[in-house]
Amino acid sequence: MKRESRQTTGGQAWVVNRKKEDKKMEPKWLTERRxxxxxxFKTLPLPKTDEFWRRTNLSRIPFDQFEPIQSVTNGAAKGSASRYLPVPMMVSGELLYGEKMSPATLDPNSQKAGVILDGLQNALEKYPELVLKYFGKGFQNRHEKFLAQNEAFWQTGVFCYIPKNTQVELPILLASHFSGGNQSAxxxxxxxxxxxxxTTIVHYASSETENDSIFLNNVVEIYIEEEAHLTYIDSQALSDQTFEIAQKRIELETNAKLKWVLDIQGSKLSKTNIETVLKGSGAAAEVLGLLCGNKKQHLELYAWTQHAAPHTTADILIKGTANDAAKTIFQGMIRIEKAAQGTESYMANNNLVLSEKAHADSIPRLEIEADDVRASHGATIGQVDAEQLFYLETRGLNREEAEHLIVEGFYEDIFGRIPVESVREVMRKNIEKKVGVIA
Amino acid sequence: MPSLLKLDNLHIKVEGNEIIKGLDLEIAEGEVHAIMGPNGSGKSTLAYTLMGRPGYEVTQGKIIFKGEDITEMEPEKRAQKGLFLSFQYPVAVPGVTVASFLMTVLQSLSKTGNGRFAELRKNFRKNFKENMTQLKVDPSFATRYLNDGFSGGEKKRIEILQMMTLQPQLAILDETDSGLDIDALKIVSEGVSRYINPERGVLCITHYQRILNHLKPDFVHILTQGKIIASGGPELALQLESEGYKAFGIVEETRGTI
Incomplete structure (x- = not known):
């Protein structure tokens, strides 16, 4: 069938669409890179059999049914980002991007300090040298289908820069939003x-669909220079007809610190690959991930952690629940290079399967080249105990409330490590919507 | 006195085996009943069935609670009507603190429109603190995860703390005395005694007589092989204590409680 052969391209419409865009004003280097x-993108096959891709069936994504959006630089009013959060949040600045883009807001102190928060297109014009220094730095020579797709065709995005020794007290909120219409971005x-x-940066991704769907190819790159500290809250509440493939990379230089909270609850299918690269000695990363799947969701998180310098530490805790006929998959890889002596690295993945048709997979791996290393990984997959449910029900909770309480308890050690109360509230609210509400 | 619980020729099957084989029992408001029996006699089966545990099938007879047939009712509905079970083996719920658990339960019960629960919810903090003091439960337990890493005795105290907080009308105590030392038994029994009033009832299921010294039951029943073979006053428990189950023609099984 013709449809079959077209599907393997990953969306030919992107290439056609881009031709029009190339005529627009963009720096020459960018056009060339694109x-x-x-x-x-045109020549690479879909990564079907690759070990890290084979657990997500990409043929479930109807690539050719989507129309890529045009380049976006405006369309939404100031302060629109907060509107998409389920609970209010005190922020020092915010920006909405996606199918519409808002102007950024920033508090006077951050402005005075030289914090930059802007659309990526605008930033390319206003701060070309700064953007060029970092743009794509961590993804060079990768030749991967979806990275190439994003690099070639990205139409919307954000650039955020925190200058030297600048402390931004309240979180900066970045929100992306798409409504249906079989569009892709x-x-x-x-x-x-x-x-x-x-600083703390909160990212909140949402979308709306009814009888249509959306495809998103997200690429995130974050660079934490020497002695800098970032708390990055990465919350995803995409609609149940959204397909997402994401590649997210954070690089840490000497003595840099990262707390990365991944909250993966939305989408019909999500394949998120995260890369935590400890490049400078003394760098420390804490990665906390929450996967919450119901209905027929397929949620896969692949976490790659690379220790490339001595005395680096990583502490990774990923917890997943699968309800109804959902499937959650965690793949983890800790890679400790020869140079990374005196390294500590821990990875734990716990899963709770809430129904007979639901499924959880866990594949943690370690690759160690250095000798002086403390590293461990562990994984568990458990089920909600009938005994536990009955116990809670005898106190007056119905089945849904009892399950919800067990799930909340299951995630509690992650919540306990999230520093912003309103972020915990956002995550809890979204879990409630999926596992049933209490009172 | 109005009837709280009435069991009429109750038969219960678990995994195809008949465990309770025709049991009659009536508990009126204000009464304390004790059911004693050896291991394997069906005591826990009865307790679980009264609470509606899945897989425990009533094949004959009915469970009437306050005049209503609750034989097929969901466990949470029974709790809403005022039934409570203190578990022999309370279950751990990691990540959920004792206080937030009870608050969640009261919030949920309040939604049923029963003003009694709304009132309990309103006064939760005060009552909870008082009950903890009465039961000599360390305040730190309020923020500990429910039954998670608790000793056997601690679990039993928390069961009674839950009972005192939820104030049910009929409390079924399934071997609440096991795992308690003499002091703890006294404290827990005092908690139960304070809970008892002319409108409430207690069904105390036990292997041993010692908790009955404190609870002073109005009626004692001896259960074996799924049937009550003797009923009487407190003297029956004493007779059992001094003469043993053998005096009632019961050979104790070595296997654990069902």
Missing amino acids: QKAAED APRLLIVLDKGAK
Whole structure:
């Protein structure tokens, strides 16, 4: 069938669409990079049999049914980002991107300090040198289908820069939103914390669909320079007809610190690959992930952690629940290079399966080249105990409430490590919607 | 006195085996009943069935609670009507603190429109603190995860703390005395005694007589092989204590409680 052969392209419409866009004003280097990546995208096959892709059936994504959106630089009013959060949040700045983009807001102190928060297109015009220094730095020579697709065709995105030794007290909120219409998009996020900078960034991705669907190819790159500290809350509440493929990479230089909270609850199918790269000695990363699947959701998180320098530490805790006929998959890889002596690395993945048709997979791996290393990984897959449910029901909770309480308890050790109360509330609210509400 | 619980020729099957084989029992408001029996006599089966545990099938007879047939009712509905079971083996719920658990339960019960629960919810903090003091439960237990890493005795105290907080009309105590030392038994029994009033009832299921010294039952029943073979006053428990189950023609099984 003709449809079959077209599906393997990953969406030919992107290439056609881009031709119109290329006529727009963009720096020459960018156009060249886009064209080079477009060649990659056209020639590379869908990564079907690759070990890290084979657990997600990409043929479930009807690539050719989507129309890529045009480049987006406006369309939404100031302060629109907060509107998409289920609970209010005090922020020091915010920006909405996606199918519409809002102007950024920033508090006066952050403005004075030189914090940059802007659309990626605008930033390319206003701060070309700064953006060029980092843009795509961590993804060079990768030649991967979806990275190439994003590099070639990204139409919406954000650039956020925290200058040297600048501390932003309240979180900066970045929200992306798409409504249905069988559209597809390749959003791109570039965040840089310069030396000694400290901030919390909350990212909230949402979408709406009814009888239509959306495809998103998200690429995120974050650079944390020496001694800088970032708390990055990455919350995803995409609609149940949204397909998402995401590649997210965070690089940490000497003594940099990262707390990365991944909240993966939405979408019909999500394949998220995260890369935590401890490049400088003394860098420390804490990665907390929550996967919450119901109905027929397929949620896969692949977490790659690379220790490339001595005395680096990583503490990874990923917890997943699967209800109804949902499937959650965690793949983890800790890679400790020869140079990374004195490294500590821990990875734990716990899963709770809430129904007979639901399924959880866990594949943690370690690759250690250095000798002086403390590393461990562990995984569990459990079921909600009939005994536990009965116990809670005898106190007056119905089945849904009892399950919800067990799930909340299951995630409690993650919540306990999230520093922003309103973020915990956002995550709890979204879990409630999926596992049933209490009182 | 109005009837709280009435069991009429109750038969219960678990995994195809008949465990309770025709049991009659009536508990009126204000009464304390004790059911004693050896291991394997069906005591826990009866307790679970009264609470509506899935897989425990009533094949004959009915469970009437306050005049209503609850034989087929969901466990949470029974709790809403005022039934409570203190578990022999309370279950751990990691990540959920004792206080937030009870608050969640009261919030949920309040939604049923029963003003009694709304009132309990309103006064939760005060009552909870008082009950903890009465039961000599360390305040730190309020923020500990429910039954998670608790000793056997601690679990039993928390069961009674839950009972005192939820104030049911009929409390079924399934071997609440096991795992308690003499002091703890006294404290827990005092908690139960304070809970008892002319409108409430207790069904105390036990292997041993010692908790009955504190609870002073109005009626004692001896259960074996799924049937009550003797009923009487407190003297029956004493007779059992001094003469043993053998005096009632019962050979104790070595296997654990069902």
